[in-house]
Amino acid sequence: MSTKSAPTSDVKEVSQVFSTILVLDFGSQYSHLIIRRLREINVYAEMLPCTQKISELPFKPAGVILSGGPFSVYEEGAPHVDHDVFKLNVPILGICYGMQELAWINGKGVGRGEKREYGPATLSVEDSSCALFKGVNNSQVWMSHHDKLTALPEGFKTVATSGNSPYAGIAHTTKEIFGIQFHPEVTHSAQGKTLLTNFAVDICKAPQNWTMENFIETEITRIQQLVGPTAEVIGAVSGGVDSTVAAKLMKEAIGDRFHAIYVDNGVMRKNETETVKKTLDDGLGINLTVVDAADEFLGKLKGVTDPEKKRKIIGNTFIHIFERVAASIKPKDGSEVEFLLQGTLYPDVIESISFKGPSQTIKTHHNVGGLLENMKLKLIEPLRELFKDEVRHLGQLLNIPEELVWRHPFPGPGIAIRVLGEVTPAQVKIAREADYIFIEEIKKAGLYRKISQAFAALLPVKSVGVMGDQRVYEQVIALRAISTVDFMTADWFEFDHKFLKNVASRIVNEVDGVARVTYDITSKPPATVEWE
Numbered sequence: 001m002s003t004k005s006a007p008t009s010d011v012k013e014v015s016q017v018f019s020t021i022l023v024l025d026f027g028s029q030y031s032h033l034i035i036r037r038l039r040e041i042n043v044y045a046e047m048l049p050c051t052q053k054i055s056e057l058p059f060k061p062a063g064v065i066l067s068g069g070p071f072s073v074y075e076e077g078a079p080h081v082d083h084d085v086f087k088l089n090v091p092i093l094g095i096c097y098g099m100q101e102l103a104w105i106n107g108k109g110v111g112r113g114e115k116r117e118y119g120p121a122t123l124s125v126e127d128s129s130c131a132l133f134k135g136v137n138n139s140q141v142w143m144s145h146h147d148k149l150t151a152l153p154e155g156f157k158t159v160a161t162s163g164n165s166p167y168a169g170i171a172h173t174t175k176e177i178f179g180i181q182f183h184p185e186v187t188h189s190a191q192g193k194t195l196l197t198n199f200a201v202d203i204c205k206a207p208q209n210w211t212m213e214n215f216i217e218t219e220i221t222r223i224q225q226l227v228g229p230t231a232e233v234i235g236a237v238s239g240g241v242d243s244t245v246a247a248k249l250m251k252e253a254i255g256d257r258f259h260a261i262y263v264d265n266g267v268m269r270k271n272e273t274e275t276v277k278k279t280l281d282d283g284l285g286i287n288l289t290v291v292d293a294a295d296e297f298l299g300k301l302k303g304v305t306d307p308e309k310k311r312k313i314i315g316n317t318f319i320h321i322f323e324r325v326a327a328s329i330k331p332k333d334g335s336e337v338e339f340l341l342q343g344t345l346y347p348d349v350i351e352s353i354s355f356k357g358p359s360q361t362i363k364t365h366h367n368v369g370g371l372l373e374n375m376k377l378k379l380i381e382p383l384r385e386l387f388k389d390e391v392r393h394l395g396q397l398l399n400i401p402e403e404l405v406w407r408h409p410f411p412g413p414g415i416a417i418r419v420l421g422e423v424t425p426a427q428v429k430i431a432r433e434a435d436y437i438f439i440e441e442i443k444k445a446g447l448y449r450k451i452s453q454a455f456a457a458l459l460p461v462k463s464v465g466v467m468g469d470q471r472v473y474e475q476v477i478a479l480r481a482i483s484t485v486d487f488m489t490a491d492w493f494e495f496d497h498k499f500l501k502n503v504a505s506r507i508v509n510e511v512d513g514v515a516r517v518t519y520d521i522t523s524k525p526p527a528t529v530e531w532e
Helices: 031-040 083-088 097-105 192-203 212-227 241-257 272-283 294-301 307-328 346-352 388-397 425-444 497-510
Strands: 020-025 044-049 063-066 092-095 110-125 139-149 156-161 169-172 177-180 233-236 258-264 288-292 339-341 378-380 453-467 470-483 514-519
Touching: 020 031, 031 044, 031 192, 031 346, 063 097, 063 192, 092 097, 097 110, 097 139, 097 169, 097 177, 156 177, 212 241, 212 378, 212 388, 233 241, 233 307, 241 258, 241 272, 241 339, 241 388, 258 272, 258 307, 272 288, 288 307, 294 307, 425 453, 425 470, 425 497, 425 514, 453 514, 470 497, 497 514
Parallel strands: 020 044, 020 063, 063 092, 092 177, 233 258, 233 339, 258 288, 339 378, 470 514
Antiparallel strands: 110 139, 110 156, 156 169, 169 177, 453 470
């Protein structure tokens, strides 16, 4: 289902305020890292699909990067860039598939190499006068390709090589167009950030003004222009950092015209309602309405086992409740509430929007999918361009308590997607209690800030056990804890065995209905963070 977005014809978007490097995505697993590396050097970057029509761009980028991808440029149906990108007259950098795309457009000299090249390789810089390679020495880079250039494209020169790639770096002789076979965005490329800085700052002349201090100022102004002097905004809050930062930013922009709504949907964390009220209402002074809708949500989830249906049901029910609450709020000027605030983040956007061509939808995120097409409220998403670490920094600047700023994320559908199978009050209670014990022990061990997200999932299987000399046949809890920077990729957290032993013992002994505890050691990818 599509979402309704707030009209923006008279309001400048982030990409129109900050000079932007545009990343055109061909489906590489590393594409988001290009954006991360650029933002780390305070240069704003955004991603769009490689099929983006250049004539429909709402802004002119300072430069364009063509990402890597899993395809072969010479295959039928392979994705290709809109050739109007070259009419922008801005610097262009092709990475891996992106370089092969440049070669394909300029002579078609691309083919399957005799050897694949995955992993570390030694880069030899042949032309140190090339602006892209300023300060880049012979060093280790990260390769991930089978195809490679078979000839130098027309109008280009070789600037770098590797043992398996005679054209590891190329540059146009008269235009600011460059191509590299390796991936500078991954940390395994020793001088990758230097190369990206050369491109973005020195070649594209992009100002290094992307900071959260600047973002606060520009976003508050944008919100005020968008909402106007009288309109009222309603917004969901969950107790997590994303919704809290979004709510605080909205309060800073429009004051008491923002109304925060906390909906107890029956699938929240233990003691969540009390925590949210204390933090937002008492602590931050935000207008807060608490709605007890547990019976309504659980009733609609009865008998539902498909995770996408769970997400859609929860998303749609949220909107119905918001609209009911919004109707009860009477603005002073006699109008109606017009806007719905959501704490959507950039990884949500990247994962949930199905790019035309190479990218696929992994799952529907509550913040960006599953909303009603005929929703009356207009959507406003002030954090939509931010990664999680940027949101945390923003929260600190907004004087949000540190404990909340560093709180682990919690999915919009809540425990409903951590109870695999049908969601019932009894199943929710088991998952909730196990999760509470897990997080409590993590905090006791001083590990909470070292872990990006942790939770307990209740599996739809039963296992034989022995308790009190009696045979039992009860359920299985899977614990998951991951470490990550941007939530696009993640590694499982390596606990001490004694810690896991203690947690498993507590859960089995203190949570009725559990006979076995397991620990998930799958990274992302191939797995997602959540089980559903």
